[in-house]
Amino acid sequence: MRTLILGLGNPLLRDDSIGLRVVQELRGRLGDNPDIEVCEDYWGGLRLMERMIGFDRAIIIDAIRTDADPGTIHMLSPNDIPTQRSASAHDVNLPTALELGRQAGAQLPPPSEILIVGVEAADVQTFDETLSPELETALPLAVEAVLSALHLEREKT
Numbered sequence: 838m839r840t841l842i843l844g845l846g847n848p849l850l851r852d853d854s855i856g857l858r859v860v861q862e863l864r865g866r867l868g869d870n871p872d873i874e875v876c877e878d879y880w881g882g883l884r885l886m887e888r889m890i891g892f893d894r895a896i897i898i899d900a901i902r903t904d905a906d907p908g909t910i911h912m913l914s915p916n917d918i919p920t921q922r923s924a925s926a927h928d929v930n931l932p933t934a935l936e937l938g939r940q941a942g943a944q945l946p947p948p949s950e951i952l953i954v955g956v957e958a959a960d961v962q963t964f965d966e967t968l969s970p971e972l973e974t975a976l977p978l979a980v981e982a983v984l985s986a987l988h989l990e991r992e993k994t
Contacts, residue, residue, distance in 0.1 A: 838893035841946075842867075842875045842983060845885075845899040851965040852907075852958035852972045855979065856898040859954070862980045873987075886934035890943045894950040896983055901955030908975035910982050911955035915948060918955075952986050954979060 844860030847853045857877050864875050878888055889895045901911055901918075911917075915931045929937070938945050956979050959969040968976065 838872065839891065840873045840894040840896065840987065841889055841892040842873060842896045842987070843885075843888060843898070844875075844877045845879065845881070845897060846877075847879060848966060849964055851960045851963045851967065852956075852969050853900045853961040854966070855900050855956045855958065855968065855972050855976070858968065858976055859898045859956075859979045859983060862976070863983060866980070866984065881931065882929045883934045883937070885931060886938045886943070886945065889935075889945050889951075890938070892946055895946045896952045896954060896986055898954045898956070898979060898983060900958040900961055902958055902961065905957045907957050907959035907969065907971035908978075909957040910975065910978055911953075911957065912982065912986070913953040913955055915951050915953065918953060954982050954986070 842860060842863060844856035844858070846856040848857055860875050860877055867873055867875060874892075878885065885897070903911070905911070915935060918931055935945060935948070956972060956975055959971045
């Protein structure tokens with residue numbers, strides 16, 4: 838089964854870069870497995886859906902803002918994320934994008950095979966290339982969460 842591990846974020850907005858940093862760490866840990874693609878992206882909605890075409894599974898890592906403490910790791914499904922990642926009115930949220938893709942015949946992972954690892958951010962507005970102390974501490978935990986999810990997915994097959 839082909840798995841996409843995709844880190845999202847903006848490298849210039851402090852904690853918004855957490856998804857990008859997690860996949861940077863994962864590249865070294867996962868090696869050259871032909872069934873796993875580890876990459877970075879900066880888009881949500883329709884573009885994110887298009888990125889998942891052809892994969893059987895997807896693990897997406899991104900910053901999230903809820904009422905939880907900064908650094909909290911959230912394990913979510915696409916339907917747990919009702920917000921729109923893009924500020925563009927021409928884009929849609931992930932559940933809607935996935936449904937549109939499926940209706941158009943795109944080969945996408947089933948909802949049960951899409952995991953979103955959301956890392957509670959402290960600061961996503963400051964222009965800075967460093968993580969907040971809370972997210973610096975959470976970085977290895979997020980890496981381990983992805984590795985654990987990947988291991989569990991392997992056991993299902």
